[in-house]
Amino acid sequence: MLETVAIPSTRAAQPDAGNLRGQSASLGLSIRTFFEQPMMVGSAFPASRWLVRHMLARLNWQRMKLFVEFGPGTGVFTRAALDRLPADATLLAFDTSPAFIDHLRDSIQDSRLQAVCAPAANVATLLRDRGLPLADCILSGLPFSTLDPMDAERTMAASRAILEPEGIFCAYQMRRTIEPLLKKHIGGVRSAYEWRNIPPCHLYWADATNPQAN
Numbered sequence: 016m017l018e019t020v021a022i023p024s025t026r027a028a029q030p031d032a033g034n035l036r037g038q039s040a041s042l043g044l045s046i047r048t049f050f051e052q053p054m055m056v057g058s059a060f061p062a063s064r065w066l067v068r069h070m071l072a073r074l075n076w077q078r079m080k081l082f083v084e085f086g087p088g089t090g091v092f093t094r095a096a097l098d099r100l101p102a103d104a105t106l107l108a109f110d111t112s113p114a115f116i117d118h119l120r121d122s123i124q125d126s127r128l129q130a131v132c133a134p135a136a137n138v139a140t141l142l143r144d145r146g147l148p149l150a151d152c153i154l155s156g157l158p159f160s161t162l163d164p165m166d167a168e169r170t171m172a173a174s175r176a177i178l179e180p181e182g183i184f185c186a187y188q189m190r191r192t193i194e195p196l197l198k199k200h201i202g203g204v205r206s207a208y209e210w211r212n213i214p215p216c217h218l219y220w221a222d223a224t225n226p227q228a229n
């Protein structure tokens with residue numbers, strides 16, 4: 016599921032008035048929720064368009080049936096992934112903040128999206144209960160540096176269990192806490208850094224079929 020060719024977003028780049036209103040509502044929600052629960056949210060600002068493009072450009076979208084997102088927040092990555100996913104795919108998004116999940120359900124009208132208010136560690140149970148296939152890709156925005164270490168281990172073990180043998184786990188993080196977990200649970204890891212985000216972020220793509228990558 017790794018692709019080296021950049022795939023441009025199909026979403027129009029020009030902002031219109033509705034789009035700008037939506038963006039400022041998302042920013043307000045993101046900042047409010049961060050100040051209410053800073054450890055859970057990790058960052059006050061939604062992901063930048065540079066971070067989103069950099070992270071998603073390496074994925075092979077044509078063959079994806081199930082895309083799982085951990086910590087969608089206000090849904091910047093969710094919208095970009097829906098722009099790229101095939102018409103018959105499913106995007107299953109997990110967030111522990113009811114406010115973010117309500118926002119996703121209200122602001123994204125797309126039958127491929129299933130947004131659930133639950134911890135990412137519950138992913139295997141949720142997939143089984145909903146009769147969903149193994150995931151082709153898991154994208155994580157979880158703040159691993161502030162997650163309880165047991166929860167982080169459970170989340171990664173559950174992720175391994177629901178990932179297709181050729182599936183990919185990708186993550187964006189301010190710190191490098193997730194790196195050893197990716198190597199332990201998933202396999203070979205490629206990394207990059209994106210300065211054009213507040214705050215700048217490490218990017219990871221972990222792939223069980225490529226144990227030598229680093």
Ligand SMILES: C[S@@+](CC[C@H](N)C(=O)[O-])C[C@H]1O[C@@H](n2cnc3c(N)ncnc32)[C@H](O)[C@@H]1O
Nearest residue numbers: 057061062086087088089110111112134135156
């Ligand atoms: C850094 S923010 C992601 C922001 C998002 N990328 C955006 O652009 O708006 C981390 C997100 O992870 C969620 N989160 C934290 N712990 C979680 C957990 N155990 N399971 C699921 N979501 C979690 C937070 O509520 C928050 O939405």
